[in-house]
Amino acid sequence: MTRGGLGINPRTLLWGPDDGTSDWVSAPELPDGGELVVDAEARRAAGKDRGSRVEALPGAVLRPAGAGDVEAVVRFAHQHGIPCAAQGNQHTVGGQALAADGIAIDMLRLNRIHSVVPPGADGSSGTIEIDAGVLLTDVAIAADKHQARVSTGYPGRTTLSAGGFAAVGGWSAIVRSGVFGAAVPRMEVVTPDGQRLLCSADENAEVYNAVLGGVGQHGIITRLWVDLVPAPSRVSTYTVPFNSAEAACNALRTLSERPEPDELHVTWKHPDVQIAWLEVDVYDPEARGIDCAQLLAGYGDGEPEVQDRSYLDFVLGLADPMYDFAEKQLGWNELPKAWADWIMTDDQVTEVLPEALPRVQPLISPTSVVLLAVKDRAAMDAAGRRNPPLPEGGGDKYWLMDCLLDFPSADEAEEAVRTLHDLHAFALDRGARIYSIGSFTDPGIHADTGLAPGTSKPRIDR
Secondary structure, three states, X not given: OOOOOOEEEOOOOEEEOOOOOOOOEEOOOOOOOOEEEOOHHHHXXXXXXXXXXXXXXXXXXXXXXXXXXHHHHHHHHHHHOOOEEEEOOOOOOOOOOXXXXXXXXXXXXXXXXXXXXXXXXXXXXXXXXEEOOOEHHHHHHHHHOOXXXXXXXXXXXXXXXXXXXXXXXXXXXEOOOOOHHHHOOEEEEEOOOOOEEEEEOOOOHHHHHHHOOOOOOOOEEEEEEEEEEEOOOEEEEEXXXXXXXXXXXXXXXXXXXXXXXXXXXXXXXXXXXXXXXXEEEEEOXXXXXXXXXXXOOOOOOOOOEEEEEEHHHHHHOOOHHHHHHHHHHOOHHHOOEEEEEEEEEHHHHHHHHHHHHHHHHHHOOOOOEEEEEEEEHHHHHOOHHHOOOOOOOOOOEEEEEEEEEEOOOXXXXXXXXXXXXXXXXHHHHOOOEEOOOOOOOOOOOOHHHOOOOOOOOOOOOO
């Protein structure tokens, strides 16, 4: 449904009742019963993201009740040259999901878990069928009820929407898996011209490959089928301090070759930003006969911090508690931010990390994240074009450096963005590729995954 008499003049991009010109067109009917709203409060909420650096108010906000509403509005926008963008939980921080004077689509309204098929006793994978607006928090909880997990794991922050996570690529700290896209064998997608398609590697494969990791430039995911595998019962986490970043990264590399660790990453934290903290997560060590203390003997420059948790508590306890506190008590959502990520091969990380780390360490706040994670290259490459753009280079690993920085003032954030742009250029000169969840919105930054954010005519070009 639409509000009676609502429409738009595509020439001026002004919404309202019939303006008496030949340009005015009535808003589309919404077959699933959603709403197209133009009130100031809804537009303000949809006109910013958690970066608090970019503001771009849409002319209207779609609150869909089903994928048919998304299809109708995207087709309407395509026909009349109106920008539109899907928004999940607004975790991008550079305005990528904003639609200035266009239509913002509130995907969190599509939040139904349709079905859960547990993994089979014969080793076959299970499946969870979900709307794109379902949060990964709820995916983890629903899967855990069946002693299952997403096959490629979860990010540290689980309040991302499933559709948004698939659109940016979906990195986790699991060493021997691909990114989230590798766990999505099938999707329902609304293409830029308003066609609703089921797609997979065998059906509408061009759309499927372009949308996974495509940063929202090639279509809007409305539903996903996600692979499940058996979840561990317990996770032991050892967090080991290192005085040297080089020693921590060498340990990360060495441990990634061993079968015992399941998830690995290094972080640099406030207040002592020179200390590198190596986190080693081992699934069900007792059942697998793994002595974690012996595994890590000789590593680090101090006693490790040790936690033993249920798998679900582990997933929901990675970064969610810190950010829940920061959002509620510190106003973190309103802090200006700068964010950049690079995917590198073995030879590239040895050049990029020593250049980047000293420049970002002084910028680390109590709620900043600077980390380095590693994945097995063969496991990533097996997913083919379901990956975000990957670098070429030597070695058998892919590395992700993630720098999410927040600041008390916009000027400080803008200075940090300039620093990250410099580092971005340095990394790309050495063959690294951007992992497109961060701050960058200038033309060319997203050239590998489509046209620059904000353009009104996305194309499939991967």
